[in-house]
Amino acid sequence: MRKIAVFGKPGSGKSTFSKKLAAQTSIQLHQLDSIIYKANGELVDRKTYDKTHQEITSSESWIIDGFGPISSFYERLEAADTLIYIDLPYVISYWFVTKRLLKGVLVKPEGWPEGSSVLKGSFASYKMLRLSPKFWNADLVAKLEENSENKSLIIVRSTRELERLLDDIS
Template sequence: MKKIAIIGKPASGKSTLSKKLAAATGIKLHALDSILYQANGAEIERADYEAIHQDIIAAREWIIEGFGPMNSLHSFNKRLEAADTVIYIDLPYTTTYWLVTKRFLKGLFKKPEGWPEGSSIWHGTLQSYKVLKLCPKFWNAQFLQRLETLTSDKTLHVIRSVAQLDNFVATHVK
């Protein structure tokens, strides 16, 4: 594991897992939301994002957490091509909706760790719910089949429960 892409639905535990994995491996973590959004919550220019993303995937090792711009699969596909390990967090939708709600409730008192500076927890939560509503069109059985094909020469981990998520680092990092 030297080039690790962590993907999944909003609030599925990608950030938490990626931080644990970075701490356990010493590999630098790149959270895409921190790259994609400016301090005021607005997205950076697409060309700037693509250039930063390309520099990261050209590095010898990395952990990249997140999906990236919602209206572009270009960087997502490039990341999957460059990765040697892909971790797909595929929790049930009921669990993911609960995790979005839990993040919001906690965020009323303390900004979620890694949350882009200046971004509204309320706006972010509404966006997460909107994205979750659309997720079955993308994060579905056909996506998993495509992912399995794209990663046939890589290591693919599919996490389907909070218990698997919680135990991933202890189970997979030596």
């Protein structure tokens, strides 16, 4: 486990899990939001993003948390030796986005891009959650299973499983 892709729908706990995983494994964490956005909250140009993403995925070890542009998502899945798909129930994802929004009124969430609005980001997460069943579904799981012959594929379906996974890794 040296190249780890952590992904799932918004509000699935990817960032929290990835930070803990990075601390336990001493593998450098790269959160996609910090690669996609400039310090002022604007999107980086696609060429810059692709170059940074390629540099990370071709390095010896990494944890990348997030989704990003679809083509880079599939490149990341190909480059990874470990795929961690956090597939929590929708009600939990909506709750986690809401919790982040409410906390974000007082304190910017850790790892949140500078200059980026927590309110706008949360509404974008709600919108993506509404659209998520079109992508995060049984077809995706089948593709992951089909294309992970030489990889470790871990599908997490509850917060308890997330906690257990961290315990198993330590």
